[in-house]
Amino acid sequence: MSGTVLSVNVGRAREHGASRGRPVRSAIRKAPQPGRVALHGEALAGDEQVERRYHGGPDQAVYAYASEDLAWWATELGLDAISPGTIGENLTTRDVDPNGAVIGERWRVGPVLLAVTAPRIPCAKLGRVFPGTGIVRRFAHAGRTGAYLRILEPGDVGAGDAVTVVDRPAHGVTVADVARIVQHERHRAAELRAVPELASRLAAWAADAD
Structure with missing residues (x-):
């Protein structure tokens, strides 16, 4: 399977209103970058990650989301369009299905090699991007989570780079499967224990989910 990077997006933290009297800081809104962007360690160059307990780290170094899913959400929310980077994705892809990617699947993106580790589990900050839409709940049920990747x-990387799947584990557990189990089907947690490539935070959840 192969597709294309439509946009490479990074963002810096800024305030998104307040909660319980305290300002809410987030880098969820990202902007497309011209040229090529260095990708190393645990992030894209210039991309800030707030609340590292839940965001960033080696298992969530890169977040990929399909442009086709952005278009679907625009229709669902009654918008003309949703610009790349708006929901926090670093790589906006075309003709690639991050939701159907197998955990541990390896992507060659230009010169970079990435491995799929987890779905996005939505938090309240997504609701601050689309207030009044119930987006957090709807995102959790839509099956369009996007995928986190390890470097x-x-x-x-840059816009126009090819995305090629170069390896796919035989276990067959997809990003969408993990999201469904974690959010709605806890009784199936044992299935995730046989997925060694799963992000460590979700692996720990699965180990304690009896």
């Missing part, structure tokens, strides 16, 4: 071989 295996660093490099730089």
Whole structure:
């Protein structure tokens, strides 16, 4: 399977209103970058990650989301369009299905090698991007979570890079499967214990989910 990077997006933290009298800081809104962007360690160059307990780290170094799913959400929310980076994705893809990616699947993106680790589990900050829409609840049920990825071989990425799946584990557990189990079907947690490539935070959840 192959597709294309439509946009590479990074963002810096800024205030998104307040909660319980305290300002809410988030880098969820990201902007497309011109040229090529270095990707190494645990993030894209220039991309800020707030609340590292839940965001960032090696298992969530890159977040990919399909442009086709952005278009679907625009229709659902009654918008003309949703710009790349709006929901916090670093890579906006075309002709790639992050939701159907198998955990541990490896993507070659330009010179970079990435491995799929987890779905996005939505938090309240997504609701601050689309207030009054019930987006957090709807996102959790839509099956369009996008995929987090780990950096295996660093490099730089840019719009127009090909995305090629170069390896896919035989276990067959997809990003969408993990999201469904974690959010709605806890009784199936044992299925995730046989997925060694799963993000460590979700693996720990699965180990304690009896």
